[in-house]
Amino acid sequence: MDESRFRERLVAYAALVRVPxxxxxxxxxxxxxxxxxxxxxTVSLPSLAGLAGxxxxxxxxxxxxxxxxxxxxxxxxRPERPIPSGxxxxxxxGALGATxxxxxxxxAFAVAGVRSGALAAALATVITLYDSVLKGGPAGFLAMGxxxxxxxxxxxxAAGAFALSTWQLxxxxxxxxxxxxxxYMAANEATTTNRGAVAGAAAGVLLAALxxxxxxxxxxxxxxxxxxxxxxxxxxxxTGRALGPAYANPRPGTVGPAVGACILGLVILDSAFAAxxxxxxxxxxxxxxxxxxxxxxxxxxx
Numbered sequence: 278m279d280e281s282r283f284r285e286r287l288v289a290y291a292a293l294v295r296v297p298x299x300x301x302x303x304x305x306x307x308x309x310x311x312x313x314x315x316x317x318x319t320v321s322l323p324s325l326a327g328l329a330g331x332x333x334x335x336x337x338x339x340x341x342x343x344x345x346x347x348x349x350x351x352x353x354x355r356p357e358r359p360i361p362s363g364x365x366x367x368x369x370x371g372a373l374g375a376t377x378x379x380x381x382x383x384x385a386f387a388v389a390g391v392r393s394g395a396l397a398a399a400l401a402t403v404i405t406l407y408d409s410v411l412k413g414g415p416a417g418f419l420a421m422g423x424x425x426x427x428x429x430x431x432x433x434x435a436a437g438a439f440a441l442s443t444w445q446l447x448x449x450x451x452x453x454x455x456x457x458x459x460x461y462m463a464a465n466e467a468t469t470t471n472r473g474a475v476a477g478a479a480a481g482v483l484l485a486a487l488x489x490x491x492x493x494x495x496x497x498x499x500x501x502x503x504x505x506x507x508x509x510x511x512x513x514x515x516t517g518r519a520l521g522p523a524y525a526n527p528r529p530g531t532v533g534p535a536v537g538a539c540i541l542g543l544v545i546l547d548s549a550f551a552a553x554x555x556x557x558x559x560x561x562x563x564x565x566x567x568x569x570x571x572x573x574x575x576x577x578x579x
Contacts, residue, residue: 285364286364286365289359289362289364289365290359290365290373291576292358292359292364292576292577293340293341293344293359293360293365293370293373294336294337294340294341294377295337295340295576295577295578296572296576297541297568297569297570297571297572297573297575297576297578298336298340298540298541298569298578299333299336299337299569300544300565300566300568300569300572301336301540301541301543301544301565301569302329302332302333302335302336302428303329303330303332303333303565304543304544304547304548304551304562304563304565305332305425305428305429305431305432305452305543305547306325306328306329306332306428306429306431306432306435307325307329307432307547307551307558307561307562308429308432308448308547308550308551308558308562309428309429309430309431309432309433309434309435309449310325310432310433310435310436310558311432311550311551311553311554311555311558311559311562312429312432312433312441312445312448312550312554313432313433313435313436313439313441314436314554314555314558315445315553315554315555316439316440316441316442316445318436318437318438318439319436319437320435320436321389321435321436322435323388324388324389324393324434324435325432325435326388327384327385327387327388327389328385328388328389328393328431328432328434328435329432330384330388331380331381331382331384331385331388331393331397331431332381332428332431333381334377334378334380334381334384335377335378335381335382335397335400335401335404335428337377338373338374338375338376338377338378338379338380338381338401338404339374339378339404339407339408339424341370341373341374341377342370342371342374342375342378342404342405342408342409343408343412344358344359344360344370345360345367345370345371345374345408346408346409346412347412348360348361348367348370354467354468355467378401378404378405379401381397381400381401382394382397382398382401384397385397385431385434389434389435390434392434393431393434393435396427396430396431396434397431399427400424400427400428400431403420403423403424403427404424406420407420407421407424413464417460418457418458418460418461418464419453419457421456421457421460422452422453422454422455422456422457422458422460423453423457424456425449425452425453425456425543426449426450426452426453427449429448429449429452430449444491444492444495444496447488448488448492448550451484451485451488452485452543452546452547454481454484455481455482455484455485455543455546456481456543457481458477458478458480458481459478459481459536459539459540461474461477461478462474462475462477462478462523462532462535462536462539463532463536463579466529466532466533466536466579467529467533468529469527469528470523470527470528470532471527472524472527474527475520475523475524475527475532475535476524478520478535478539479516479517479520479524481539482512482513482516482517482520482539482542483513485512485546486509486510486512486513489505489506489508489509489546489549489550490506490509492505492550492553493505493506493553496553498553500556501552501553501554501555501556502553504552504556504559505549505550505552505553505559506549508545508546508548508549508552508559508563509546509549511545511549512542512545512546512549515538515541515542515545516535516538516539516542518538519531519534519535519537519538519539520535520538520539522534522535523535533577533579536578536579537573537577537578537579540578540579541566541569541570541573541578544562544563544565544566544569545563545566547562548560548562548563548566
């Protein structure tokens with residue numbers, strides 16, 4: 278295979294796994310670690326790093342299988358995607374997706390033990406169900422949201438014994454609802470999207486920002502609260518600049534970017550919640566936005 282052909286194949290596979298989105302997975306795991314650190318429990322940073330890597334594999338497996346199951350739809354609506362364009366065979370995509378999911382489970386088990394492996398297996402199961410049979414309806418929207426919530430809980434398994442309080446357990450639920458509403462908006466982004474779906478995503482953004490404010494009120498700490506609120510404001514601005522045009526004129530050219538902004542905006546939201554455990558946690562989470570945003574100019578996010 279010559280160099281140009283190899284580069285084309287590499288680009289096709291990068292598009293298949295939605296490479297910018299992969300950087301939105303580790304922040305969820307880091308947030309889980311931050312939630313545990315806020316309880317004064319000891320978090321194993323090597324285990325947390327390994328679990329972040331496992332979450333990337335799980336995410337990549339999910340996006341790959343998404344295109345495997347959607348090959349027929351994409352042939353009509355998105356013929357430029359790697360499978361309908363012929364850059365990647367459907368069979369190869371299916372094998373790759375399954376391998377990536379299995380790899381994510383095995384890595385989680387290897388770096389953090391049985392509990393982590395079991396949670397990663399649950400994640401892989403929900404991902405597969407969403408891609409294959411649940412997509413497009415309320416159950417599918419909730420399944421996609423629950424994947425993000427479970428991803429946060431995966432990060433908590435990098436610690437030993439700990440007990441999360443009510444406010445800490447609420448955070449994965451809030452993020453799951455936010456992603457469920459974004460998924461609802463994304464359901465028909467390539468064809469027609471109604472304003473109600475965009476408004477639903479905007480409501481999810483507002484709910485998430487209010488949740489940050491609520492936690493700041495419940496658990497005040499001057500410096501950490503200031504950073505949390507600053508990140509929450511950044512999250513509102515980041516998502517709002519794309520949701521506004523999508524609501525005013527819901528069409529593929531505006532809704533697609535709004536979906537992408539909301540997905541990458543999750544990194545900022547994770548950072549806002551992580552700030553409540555410490556500024557270091559927030560900055561370590563936020564840094565993933567840099568490669569995600571940079572790569573979003575080269576590859577589709579949605």
